[in-house]
Amino acid sequence: MINHYQKIKNCKVLVTGGLGFVGHNLVKELVNKYQCDVIVVDDCSNSYPEVLGDDLKKVNFQQLSVLDSKKLFPLFKGVDYIFHLACKQISSSGKEPHLHLKVNAESTLDILEFIRNNKLPNLKRFVYTSSTSIYGSSVKLPISEDDPTLVLSGYAATKLLGENYTLMYNRNYDIPTSSVRYSNVYGPGQSPTNPYCGVLGKFIHSALKKEPLNIFGDGEQTRDYTYIDDAVSATILAAVHPRAYGDVFNVGTSVETSVNELAVLIENNLEKLTIKYVDERDIDNIRRRSIDITKIHNNLSWSPKTNMKTGIHLTINWYRDFLKKSK
Numbered sequence: 672m673i674n675h676y677q678k679i680k681n682c683k684v685l686v687t688g689g690l691g692f693v694g695h696n697l698v699k700e701l702v703n704k705y706q707c708d709v710i711v712v713d714d715c716s717n718s719y720p721e722v723l724g725d726d727l728k729k730v731n732f733q734q735l736s737v738l739d740s741k742k743l744f745p746l747f748k749g750v751d752y753i754f755h756l757a758c759k760q761i762s763s764s765g766k767e768p769h770l771h772l773k774v775n776a777e778s779t780l781d782i783l784e785f786i787r788n789n790k791l792p793n794l795k796r797f798v799y800t801s802s803t804s805i806y807g808s809s810v811k812l813p814i815s816e817d818d819p820t821l822v823l824s825g826y827a828a829t830k831l832l833g834e835n836y837t838l839m840y841n842r843n844y845d846i847p848t849s850s851v852r853y854s855n856v857y858g859p860g861q862s863p864t865n866p867y868c869g870v871l872g873k874f875i876h877s878a879l880k881k882e883p884l885n886i887f888g889d890g891e892q893t894r895d896y897t898y899i900d901d902a903v904s905a906t907i908l909a910a911v912h913p914r915a916y917g918d919v920f921n922v923g924t925s926v927e928t929s930v931n932e933l934a935v936l937i938e939n940n941l942e943k944l945t946i947k948y949v950d951e952r953d954i955d956n957i958r959r960r961s962i963d964i965t966k967i968h969n970n971l972s973w974s975p976k977t978n979m980k981t982g983i984h985l986t987i988n989w990y991r992d993f994l995k996k997s998k
């Protein structure tokens with residue numbers, strides 16, 4: 672069987688949003704497992720260079736915005752793969768809809784246009800990281816790529832637009848692209864000091880600090896949680912696999928977990944938690960989610976490797992260390 676991952680070994684790679692939660696985990700894997708020559712582009716609006724630890728000196732870090740095309744485009748010279756992860760987070764999309772449009776979608780169009788007009792001879796794949804939030808509140812579960820989308824936030828609108836540009840530039844101009852739609856990624860490296868940190872990170876952080884866990888609504892809302900290493904491996908596969916060319920793939924587990932169940936899973940590793948039920952926010956308008964991963968499994972032979980029990984255990988250990996170091 673061909674090991675497609677090996678194709679990225681020693682390649683020149685550019686990662687936008689490469690200091691973010693998914694981004695810096697992806698960068699670490701590219702640098703350490705595949706010895707890639709990595710350019711990290713990030714404006715530090717939602718992270719900082721030190722998240723890369725000792726790996727910072729192994730990369731070419733460029734603090735700049737993906738909207739600054741004058742500085743960004745020259746960096747594409749000789750690049751084999753581009754991973755476009757820079758984004759504004761869902762929690763701010765109600766407040767800053769225009770900025771979301773610019774960073775999440777317009778920057779994607781700008782990059783694709785540049786690729787179209789400049790024919791980068793080395794470029795093998797441009798990967799866009801979309802989101803399963805584009806499915807909205809589907810009644811049919813698990814949700815597959817062929818199911819209708821239902822946009823319920825400015826964030827989802829811009830991610831769907833960025834993804835559509837990515838697919839269209841492949842269909843119409845033969846630009847080598849692919850997209851992944853992540854579902855609630857969690858795990859080590861999701862900084863609790865980041866105001867947009869996911870629910871699982873927030874819960875573990877609060878639990879370790881013996882603070883109450885805030886649950887929005889009744890806690891019966893469900894999501895499909897993906898461990899970070901699985902999200903990273905799917906993203907690299909979307910770049911290197913020939914059958915990912917011009918296509919889009921769900922990345923999740925098909926396992927539905929409610930927020931109340933999450934609290935119990937965390938409690939199993941720690942002691943009794945204090946739970947506080949608070950009013951839902953405007954972005955809490957999706958009741959249930961689980962993701963059909965048949966397509967990525969059948970076409971790219973990808974399956975998640977880490978279940979919730981192990982993932983939560985690993986995440987708790989990471990947060991413990993993080994809190995110890997930040998004392």
Ligand SMILES: NC(=O)c1ccc[n+]([C@@H]2O[C@H](COP(=O)([O-])OP(=O)(O)OC[C@H]3O[C@@H](n4cnc5c(N)ncnc54)[C@H](O)[C@@H]3O)[C@@H](O)[C@H]2O)c1
Nearest residue numbers: 688691692693713714716717718736737757758802855856
């Ligand atoms: N984490 C998840 O659960 C999840 C789920 C679905 C989709 N996604 C997608 O995955 C990608 C990565 O998400 P994440 O969780 O790592 O987010 P993140 O916020 O941790 O990382 C995004 C990074 O982009 C940077 N950034 C923001 N605006 C920028 C700009 N104008 N120029 C350059 N850099 C900029 C931020 O500083 C940050 O480091 C995003 O495209 C997101 O939409 C993530």
